[in-house]
Amino acid sequence: MIRDVRLAHADFDPAHEMAHFTARQDAGGVTSFLGKVRSEASDNPVLALELRHYAPLTLPGMEELAMRAERNWKLTGLLIIHREGVMEPGDPIVLVACGARHRRDAFEASDFLMDHLKSESWFWKREKTANGWRWIEPRAQDADDLARWAHIR
């Protein structure tokens, strides 16, 4: 079982990371999710995105989340890379990947990880447009997504 959980302080190359992660395991299948900085917010071009975090909690929380996923699905590998800092449109924010013998495990674990990274990890996001910086508030959809996993310990 490969576990690779990182807080990235600078730009990273998702294609390179995926190729490396995939080559390291004998998984039947590997699922991934890549989140990128969008280029528009409510029709305003996005100039920059910043993710602030709280170091004493952020990476430990990500590692605990990874272990929860490993307890609940049968995985051959798990990858989480999450950026912090200031990014530009098109930059990768988060890359999650799960390898498994059976694809249902890989799909569900990736989905679980993303819902929790969005709503339960220690990141605060703000976006800069021509109107200046604006903090992004949590969406109701995020809470709904999270509620789907109430049965997972």
Added chain:
Amino acid sequence: MIRDVRLAHADFDPAHEMAHFTARQDAGGVTSFLGKVRSEASDNPVLALELRHYAPLTLPGMEELAMRAERNWKLTGLLIIHREGVMEPGDPIVLVACGARHRRDAFEASDFLMDHLKSESWFWKREKTANGWRWIEPRAQDADDLARWAHIR
């Protein structure tokens, strides 16, 4: 909306394909599934895997499947690359990716595509071990996976 659906007759590079697909769209998120030839079958080393297909139906069926996914989820891009022919352990068999503004669309569409590629596309798989070639029969799990999408037209 980008639609890239291919039947691959030779080895392909999933990392390159993903990087290309991702760069071409302004998606908030991109999910993917990569299926590879496993190296063991019931504890016997796998020497080769062959996917046979029926050309008049195979690619048209994949394209129809892609259009079904596009009708049911809001996607910015959809990628399907499926191998045919003889492969070795570790070789990519299938790569599916979906880009969307909202990650639930991307996750569900990828999941839908994979379940249907496994159980409703015109491929027949056989595996070679020290015991010779053996056709892989459909699994009950495949039918169960498919049944989850009964509500999708």
Added chain:
Amino acid sequence: MSLKLVFLGRLEDVAGHGEIALDIAGPLTLSEIAERLEPQLAVAISAANVRIALNGSLVSPGGWTAGNGDELAFLPPVSGG
């Protein structure tokens, strides 16, 4: 005159070939085609879970004939991906 039969998946093993060219005098129904094959193959292609494609389009087991130049494919349950 000749009719091309195509066998996919494990049906290829039963047939011994991926394709067979059947010499025919005129258009045949599925039953008439089955009668021309080895009994084991005739049974295998008649299984309820074997789909049939005539010239690249899926057809039901009855209601058609296949004649000179046609291609008839026998498709057992798939196991792709």
Added chain:
Amino acid sequence: MSLKLVFLGRLEDVAGHGEIALDIAGPLTLSEIAERLEPQLAVAISAANVRIALNGSLVSPGGWTAGNGDELAFLPPVSGG
């Protein structure tokens, strides 16, 4: 003696800084700390959805004091990924 306060997310805008060093005479409760802040900030950090971490561990709003050298972080609802 000094206590470090850390403000995340929109609380940073309310505080005007990401961090504030509070001169203290001894350990303080949350209420005592709030009394030392601008009213607007005191209200903001007291919201029910603001979590608190003392020296890197989450704590409930009561049952502790923070003293010299401690770090107290105020964490509004997250919006990551």
